[in-house]
Structure formats: structure tokens, C-alpha cells
């Protein structure tokens with residue numbers, strides 16, 4: 001009897017991990033063919049940490065499909081929002097204070113749909129449209145601090161361009177440049193040394209950047225499977241898209257505006273898929 005039990009338990013020990021391994025491999029199967037996990041392929045990432053730096057509370061929609069996929073695959077996503085978005089309304093009865101509150105709730109709701117919890121959103125709270133007038137050293141230190149604290153495997157932000165200066169509206173421009181400046185500072189202990197001395201935050205080098213809104217995309221993420229999530233997330237931004245920007249009636253978006261967003265988001269490429277495109281920059285000496 002004891003021997004029988006021993007054999008059963010032994011078999012279970014051998015078979016269970018094998019079946020779990022099989023399931024994992026299956027997740028990575030492509031058209032029925034099992035393939036190896038590729039560390040370069042963002043679709044294969046598991047257990048990584050990613051940070052998104054967004055100038056406004058709806059700019060995190062740009063990589064939203066990619067974030068939904070990353071979360072689905074067990075990665076951690078943190079969103080840093082530079083401004084409160086408190087100027088982005090044409091509703092003459094809207095106030096800056098109210099708009100900031102509305103937009104915060106919209107972004108929390110949108111990220112919840114993508115699987116990103118409220119506690120993973122970091123609000124820097126600067127005034128909309130004024131990011132370029134904040135002392136750059138202050139912004140640089142904030143980014144540097146967050147990078148050292150969360151130590152992301154990848155950073156997502158607006159593209160500041162390569163050797164040319166790309167047009168952005170003010171906050172987009174500033175967030176693109178300052179995110180890179182802050183991330184660079186994070187790698188060297190002599191920048192803002194008090195982070196290490198008082199909080200034991202060690203230097204950290206970001207090795208992988210994904211820039212959205214780029215004129216030179218070189219990396220596509222297939223978001224076809226998660227497009228519904230991205231669409232629903234976009235529909236949370238009632239104060240921004242459609243009639244709500246002129247006369248806020250939220251928090252639920254009306255059907256007509258929703259349909260317009262659907263048309264915008266559901267555009268398929270000739271291959272029948274939908275993508276988010278980035279300029280990807282890898283390596284410690286990447287900028």
C-alpha cells in the first residue's frame with residue numbers, strides 16, 4: 001500500500017511540472033508551433049516592470065494596448081502623469097480644479113480596464129500646458145527618483161526624436177526630453193546623491209525605451225487581441241473626446257461619441273491586424 005502511494009506521489013511530482021511547462025509553452029505557440037521565449041520580444045515578457053511617462057492623463061492611451069498585453073502576461077506597469085490636464089476643456093462652465101478631478105477619475109477608470117490598479121498611477125500634478133515653465137532640475141530629479149525607486153526594465157514615453165527636434169505641444173515636448181534626462185541621471189550616483197545617501201536608492205540604468213508618436217517607428221506590437229480593452233479605456237476620457245470636451249456631461253460617454261472612437265480605434269492594417277508602433281532604443285549607451 002505504501003509503495004503504491006509512493007509511486008502515485010512520485011508520478012504526480014514528475015507529471016505536474018511537465019504539464020505546467022507544457023501550458024506555458026502553449027501560451028507562446030504561434031500558429032500551432034511551439035517556439036522559444038524571446039527576451040527581445042515584448043510579447044514574451046513575464047514578471048517585468050514597465051513605466052509609462054505621460055504628459056497628460058490621456059496620453060497613456062498611446063501604448064494602452066501594449067500595456068494591456070504586458071499586464072495580462074504578469075508584468076507590472078506604473079504610469080507617471082506629469083500634469084493634471086486641468087486646461088484641456090472648451091466647456092466655458094468648467095473650472096481647472098473640477099477638470100483636474102474629472103480627468104484623474106477618467107484615467108483611473110481607463111487604466112483599471114487595462115488591468116493597471118490606481119495605486120500604480122503616480123500623479124506629479126503640474127499644471128496643464130505649463131510643464132516647460134517648471135524648473136527643469138526639479139522635473140529631472142523627480143523622474144530620476146522614480147526610475148531609481150521602481151527600476152523599470154523598460155520606459156515608455158513620447159518620442160523626442162533622434163538627431164532632430166520633433167514638434168510636440170508644450171507638455172509633450174517637455175515630457176519627452178525630461179523623461180530621458182531624468183532616466184539618464186538615474187544611472188549616475190553623483191546626480192542627486194541624496195537619493196542614495198538618505199533613501200538607499202541605488203543608481204539604475206534603463207536599458208530599453210519605447211517611444212510613441214514617433215516619425216521613425218521601428219517596433220510594432222500587435223494589439224489586435226486587446227483592442228476592445230483599449231477602445232473601452234479611451235471611452236473613459238469623456239471630458240476629452242467628442243461633445244464632452246465642449247460641454248461635459250460625463251462620466252458616461254454618449255453612444256455617438258463612442259461610435260466615433262470605435263471607428264478611430266478599429267482601423268485594421270492590410271494584414272487584418274492592429275498595431276501600436278514605437279521607436280525602440282536599447283542599450284545602456286542608447287542616448
Ligand SMILES: [Zn+2]
Nearest residue numbers: 055056059172
Ligand atoms: Zn497630451
